[in-house]
Amino acid sequence: MDDAQARRWLATAVAEARAGLAEGGIPIGAALYGADGSLLGRGRNRRVQDGDPSVHAETSAFRAAGRQRSYRGTTMVTTLSPCWYCSGLVRQFGISRVVIGEARTFHGGHDWLAEHGVEIVLLDDPGCAAMMRDFVEGHPALWSEDIGDA
Numbered sequence: 001m002d003d004a005q006a007r008r009w010l011a012t013a014v015a016e017a018r019a020g021l022a023e024g025g026i027p028i029g030a031a032l033y034g035a036d037g038s039l040l041g042r043g044r045n046r047r048v049q050d051g052d053p054s055v056h057a058e059t060s061a062f063r064a065a066g067r068q069r070s071y072r073g074t075t076m077v078t079t080l081s082p083c084w085y086c087s088g089l090v091r092q093f094g095i096s097r098v099v100i101g102e103a104r105t106f107h108g109g110h111d112w113l114a115e116h117g118v119e120i121v122l123l124d125d126p127g128c129a130a131m132m133r134d135f136v137e138g139h140p141a142l143w144s145e146d147i148g149d150a
């Protein structure tokens, strides 16, 4: 896909991540875009805010999008490589493409998704990496809890 468009879409996910950070949450944001490029839903990790470990950025954006007849051609945009849970969501619903801000601070399931035909666009955005690195250094226990590594 077009790199400039991928980065514009990433900006939506980054805005969600920053809002989460401002709320005292884990700074991971996501957005689901339709095949026509329209924004279907956006969201952020709300483990801390809602006390709900199942509200990851991707699941939050997915739920905000409501029911879609088909996910063919849709793109999940996320600031961080998707965990197994969110990678499973992408495969379960047949989301066609995942745009990822960075995979340096956490390498999730995106290689597995690529093996199964999902288009992966890894932007390696330094701003996303810095945001997560700062967060993980400041809140190591919270981060371990989030990735199921506590």
Ligand SMILES: [Zn+2]
Pocket: 056, 057, 058, 082, 083, 084, 085, 086, 087
């Ligand atoms: Zn996840």
